[in-house]
Amino acid sequence: MRTPVRLAGFLAVLGAAFGIALGVGNSIGPVSDPASAHDEPHGASHGTPSDGEQSGTAAPVGTPGGLMVSQDGYTFALAESTSAPHQSAPVSFTITGPDGRPVTAYEREHEKRLHLIAVRRDFTGFQHVHPELGTDGTWLARIDLTPGDWRLFADFTPGGADPLTLGADLSVAGDYQPAAPAGQSRTAEVDGYTVTLDGVLVPGSDAKLTLSVHKDGRPVTDLQPYLGAYGHLVALREGDLAYLHVHPDGSPGDGRTKPGPDVVFYAAVPSSGDYRLFLDFQHDGVVRTASFALPTAGTSRLEPTDPAHPTDGDTGTAEDHSGH
Numbered sequence: 457m458r459t460p461v462r463l464a465g466f467l468a469v470l471g472a473a474f475g476i477a478l479g480v481g482n483s484i485g486p487v488s489d490p491a492s493a494h495d496e497p498h499g500a501s502h503g504t505p506s507d508g509e510q511s512g513t514a515a516p517v518g519t520p521g522g523l524m525v526s527q528d529g530y531t532f533a534l535a536e537s538t539s540a541p542h543q544s545a546p547v548s549f550t551i552t553g554p555d556g557r558p559v560t561a562y563e564r565e566h567e568k569r570l571h572l573i574a575v576r577r578d579f580t581g582f583q584h585v586h587p588e589l590g591t592d593g594t595w596l597a598r599i600d601l602t603p604g605d606w607r608l609f610a611d612f613t614p615g616g617a618d619p620l621t622l623g624a625d626l627s628v629a630g631d632y633q634p635a636a637p638a639g640q641s642r643t644a645e646v647d648g649y650t651v652t653l654d655g656v657l658v659p660g661s662d663a664k665l666t667l668s669v670h671k672d673g674r675p676v677t678d679l680q681p682y683l684g685a686y687g688h689l690v691a692l693r694e695g696d697l698a699y700l701h702v703h704p705d706g707s708p709g710d711g712r713t714k715p716g717p718d719v720v721f722y723a724a725v726p727s728s729g730d731y732r733l734f735l736d737f738q739h740d741g742v743v744r745t746a747s748f749a750l751p752t753a754g755t756s757r758l759e760p761t762d763p764a765h766p767t768d769g770d771t772g773t774a775e776d777h778s779g780h
């Protein structure tokens with residue numbers, strides 16, 4: 457029996473059980489009850505139409521989120537497509553609906569009506585903010601913008617409609633040097649915290665990713681819930697910034713999920729390639745972001761930089777890491 461198939465089947469069951477299959481497509485309606493939203497993360501809402509039939513090798517159905525500025529009649533309309541570099545720069549936009557008017561009714565997902573992710577295209581900037589909604593449907597966000605090409609992702613669920621992630625470009629004036637590719641990076645240092653990532657991304661399958669938070673060499677066991685979870689993970693595909701919002705396995709207060717040091721996610725990336733991952737976590741009242749670079753199993757130019765994950769393995773390497 458081929459391990460990847462068995463593993464994929466196992467994870468598919470997990471994904472079905474916890475609703476964590478991340479993925480693509482928007483076939484299933486929104487989770488409208490905020491109290492249950494964390495127990496039914498976006499897998500329920502972003503799952504593929506054929507979750508139950510998906511094999512370990514099948515590519516997810518549909519188009520990943522964030523690649524389009526307009527989809528299903530909804531359009532992410534930035535007031536300005538250029539900006540000066542600025543700390544806490546005001547960025548305003550609307551989401552227009554099928555009737556052409558700004559949407560004013562949203563479902564809450566993870567305690568917020570809209571999640572705005574701003575990423576500089578060379579991955580040197582990442583912010584996850586929650587803009588203010590005006591009564592006329594105009595959103596106002598504050599983002600620290602450095603010169604360069606930015607991609608903004610609006611992750612939201614219009615009232616009575618399916619969840620969407622739309623993407624729009626924002627050019628920030630000024631000279632800049634694009635950062636070189638990161639190489640594989642499974643350890644992040646932020647504000648004295650060390651966060652490690654264990655797991656292997658397998659295209660089209662739920663892959664278990666374990667993020668482990670330490671501070672001063674000790675495991676952090678009192679992570680605080682942030683937006684109803686001990687961590688929020690965004691994965692972006694290098695090359696086109698396809699957007700995947702990944703959610704943790706388990707939520708605070710469910711009787712089985714510990715507040716660290718490990719936070720477990722299941723992520724199904726849509727293709728082979730290199731991915732950047734950004735983890736938001738909260739401790740001592742501060743939300744911090746740890747960033748990682750990770751190729752899919754056995755495929756990437758990034759992989760040789762990490763001898764612990766040799767390039768000659770096929771997807772069978774998933775077995776080596778899935779048991780952690």
Ligand SMILES: [Cu+2]
Nearest residue numbers: 568571572584
């Ligand atoms: Cu958010």
